[in-house]
Amino acid sequence: MRFAKLVGLAALSAATLASPVAAQSDKPVLIGVHLDRAKQASYYSTLQQQAMDILVKQVNAAGGVDGRQVKIIYEDDENNPVVTATKVDKLAAEGVSYIISIGSSATGLAAQARANELKIPHGTPANIAENLTASPPKKYYFRTALRDSFASAAAAQFLKKKYGNPKLAFVRDATETGLILSDQWIKDLKAAGFEVVAVEQITPGSSDVTAQALRVRDAKADVVIVLGGSIPDLANYTKMHRTVGNKAPLLGNYLFTSASFIKLTGPAASGFIFTDAVDPSRPEVVEIEKQTVAGIGEGARNQPVMIMAWEYLRLVLDAIKRAKSTDREAVRTAMEQTKDFPIGLGPAGTKVNYSESSHDLFTGPDQVVFREIQNGQYGAAIQWR
Amino acid sequence: MTASIIQVLLSGAQAGIIYGLLALSYYVILSASNILNFAQGEWMMIAAVSGAVLIASGLPYPLTILLSVVIATTLAVTAERLIVRPLEQRGASLTVVILALFGVMIVVRYSTALFFGRQEEPLEGPFGNEVLAVGDSIFLPVQSLVVYAIGAATFVGVNLFLRHTWLGRGLRVAAIDSYGAQVIGIDLNRVRLVAFGLGGLISAIVGWLYGPLYAAGYLIGATPGIKGFIALFIGGMASPWGALVGGLFLGITEVTASRFLPSIYAEGLAFFILILVFLFRPTGLLRRRTS
Numbered sequence: 305m306r307f308a309k310l311v312g313l314a315a316l317s318a319a320t321l322a323s324p325v326a327a328q329s330d331k332p333v334l335i336g337v338h339l340d341r342a343k344q345a346s347y348y349s350t351l352q353q354q355a356m357d358i359l360v361k362q363v364n365a366a367g368g369v370d371g372r373q374v375k376i377i378y379e380d381d382e383n384n385p386v387v388t389a390t391k392v393d394k395l396a397a398e399g400v401s402y403i404i405s406i407g408s409s410a411t412g413l414a415a416q417a418r419a420n421e422l423k424i425p426h427g428t429p430a431n432i433a434e435n436l437t438a439s440p441p442k443k444y445y446f447r448t449a450l451r452d453s454f455a456s457a458a459a460a461q462f463l464k465k466k467y468g469n470p471k472l473a474f475v476r477d478a479t480e481t482g483l484i485l486s487d488q489w490i491k492d493l494k495a496a497g498f499e500v501v502a503v504e505q506i507t508p509g510s511s512d513v514t515a516q517a518l519r520v521r522d523a524k525a526d527v528v529i530v531l532g533g534s535i536p537d538l539a540n541y542t543k544m545h546r547t548v549g550n551k552a553p554l555l556g557n558y559l560f561t562s563a564s565f566i567k568l569t570g571p572a573a574s575g576f577i578f579t580d581a582v583d584p585s586r587p588e589v590v591e592i593e594k595q596t597v598a599g600i601g602e603g604a605r606n607q608p609v610m611i612m613a614w615e616y617l618r619l620v621l622d623a624i625k626r627a628k629s630t631d632r633e634a635v636r637t638a639m640e641q642t643k644d645f646p647i648g649l650g651p652a653g654t655k656v657n658y659s660e661s662s663h664d665l666f667t668g669p670d671q672v673v674f675r676e677i678q679n680g681q682y683g684a685a686i687q688w689r
Numbered sequence: 690m691t692a693s694i695i696q697v698l699l700s701g702a703q704a705g706i707i708y709g710l711l712a713l714s715y716y717v718i719l720s721a722s723n724i725l726n727f728a729q730g731e732w733m734m735i736a737a738v739s740g741a742v743l744i745a746s747g748l749p750y751p752l753t754i755l756l757s758v759v760i761a762t763t764l765a766v767t768a769e770r771l772i773v774r775p776l777e778q779r780g781a782s783l784t785v786v787i788l789a790l791f792g793v794m795i796v797v798r799y800s801t802a803l804f805f806g807r808q809e810e811p812l813e814g815p816f817g818n819e820v821l822a823v824g825d826s827i828f829l830p831v832q833s834l835v836v837y838a839i840g841a842a843t844f845v846g847v848n849l850f851l852r853h854t855w856l857g858r859g860l861r862v863a864a865i866d867s868y869g870a871q872v873i874g875i876d877l878n879r880v881r882l883v884a885f886g887l888g889g890l891i892s893a894i895v896g897w898l899y900g901p902l903y904a905a906g907y908l909i910g911a912t913p914g915i916k917g918f919i920a921l922f923i924g925g926m927a928s929p930w931g932a933l934v935g936g937l938f939l940g941i942t943e944v945t946a947s948r949f950l951p952s953i954y955a956e957g958l959a960f961f962i963l964i965l966v967f968l969f970r971p972t973g974l975l976r977r978r979t980s
Contacts, residue, residue, distance in 0.1 A: 342799045344908070346802065346807045347806075347807035478956065502951070504953070505952045505953040505956075507912070507956050509903070509909070509912025510704070510903075511704055511899055511902040511903050512704055514700050514828050515696075515948035515955075516952050518696070518826070519951070519952065535809060536904035536906065547822070547828055548825070548828060549825055564809045568904055570811075
């Protein structure tokens with residue numbers, strides 16, 4: 305029965321947002337989105353864009369939000385924080401009611417600063433940088449992405465439960481993502497009492513990572529944590545890790561759910577465990593994925609960022625419906641008053657509960673999902689707690 | 690320790706030959722025309738990416754390699770014809786030409802993202818992607834052997850071309866004295882076209898050496914392109930062999946630093962050593978012979 309209730313959740317997203325009440329206005333509901341169209345963050349930016357476009361099409365086909373069609377205005381932030389701020393200005397001038405950040409965390413931070421100044425409600429489904437969240441929270445900012453400190457805290461719990469007190473080695477690429485993430489994880493895991501026996505770094509574009517793999521093997525770590533944003537480099541490391549005979553298990557974060565990681569790594573990816581915000585076995589997620597695959601083809605399969613973007617937009621449109629208005633302050637208030645909103649992120653039963661003191665979906669490491677790559681496929685959530 | 694040194698030399702030589710070949714591609718064009726072509730890394734990328742696309746389409750492997758090299762080289766020559774030559778004919782300064790080629794680099798790179806997609810694909814090497822192991826401390830990808838062999842053949846081939854063919858001698862004469870070359874009847878436009886074509890061909894070959902070791906994707910030309918540029922100036926412009934010397938020096942320095950120091954310091958140390966080289970040998974490691 306519960307399944308039956310849940311299974312239609314994504315497919316009925318459009319219908320629940322429509323209303324038989326006459327349209328309040330002929331003007332569309334305007335949502336602004338800044339994304340990286342062509343640079344380093346573009347591969348996950350465009351996936352999120354595609355997911356949102358499919359949802360908007362469904363919502364509009366079902367009558368829109370309170371009879372008003374939804375229109376997304378996209379601006380290319382060029383993966384540049386300075387450009388991002390000007391694009392936020394541009395979206396503000398267009399009269400958007402909400403701005404969504406689907407580029408990198410660096411541009412997300414720039415958008416946050418500017419949108420807060422302009423008093424426009426905004427947020428992100430996928431930026432994980434810790435410093436996007438403040439306490440008390442930024443008044444106009446709402447996030448459903450998994451904060452990276454929760455991922456590292458969950459990793460600490462997982463490592464203790466599964467391996468006792470393992471010695472850790474870190475391997476990262478020298479991208480901004482790799483350096484920021486790994487610094488956070490190293491700090492958090494050391495604070496949790498783990499010994500870090502090696503930290504190795506790969507320059508993006510390196511054709512050979514044997515030196516790093518041998519150094520990690522010689523350090524005799526019990527578990528190796530791999531973090532970064534450059535998938536080919538980390539895929540190369542994963543392959544060489546196995547080739548040099550290192551049996552230490554590998555753990556990473558959700559960035560490894562890029563489809564090209566398995567293609568590039570091949571059989572060496574088997575057993576790779578990573579943290580994630582999405583449990584693909586949840587019926588809601590299965591349903592959303594059906595829609596995205598129907599929309600753009602097999603390239604939508606195993607793309608958690610699409611699920612994240614879909615659910616975030618659904619949340620925003622629901623807030624606009626509850627606000628009965630596209631006025632920015634009204635939408636902001638409605639977002640902050642979101643209570644028990646079921647969402648297809650995190651483990652089963654996760655709901656959005658924002659408040660004046662919390663604008664994050666994820667409130668602790670217990671909500672982090674762990675998944676494992678097996679037989680060339682991204683597996684469902686591992687039950688380990 | 691011996692095994693570590695051998696591994697460093699093997700890995701460093703593999704990386705170094707790739708950098709050296711890209712440096713050679715820059716050298717051929719720069720010496721013949723004074724033009725620094727920032728798009729060289731993109732021809733390498735185009736060869737790898739078009740190779741991945743052609744393999745996926747089911748074309749026989751040898752034909753895939755040939756076609757993708759032809760595609761990349763043709764693009765290189767097209768850039769000379771459509772961008773460089775018209776600018777030169779209009780009296781544009783060298784700076785403008787170089788900036789235009791920088792623009793070509795950007796356009797090629799992001800157009801590839803648009804048509805090929807933004808995610809990298811694997812590229813199968815001609816002899817597979819296996820790794821040979823000697824004991825538990827020496828690991829040699831089969832593709833590295835391909836790099837050594839094709840790299841050596843390319844350097845020897847280019848040198849023979851420059852020394853023993855009419856076209857090659859034309860490139861060398863234009864490099865020494867472009868005015869004198871015109872006086873003796875050498876067509877500088879043709880020389881430049883040949884230089885761009887040869888540079889594109891070398892880069893395309895690198896695409897098939899590097900792609901199987903890394904991946905095929907729209908961004909893969911960026912880092913090796915820069916490293917090739919640096920290798921060119923480490924080795925110096927005295928001869929094409931300077932490109933190989935510079936590449937090997939850079940590759941082996943990087944890998945040595947990564948093997949014997951925590952690799953978080955390796956990149957910084959490698960560039961520190963480069964600064965020392967430039968301070969003490971500003972014209973490069975290989976000196977030009979004086980008569």
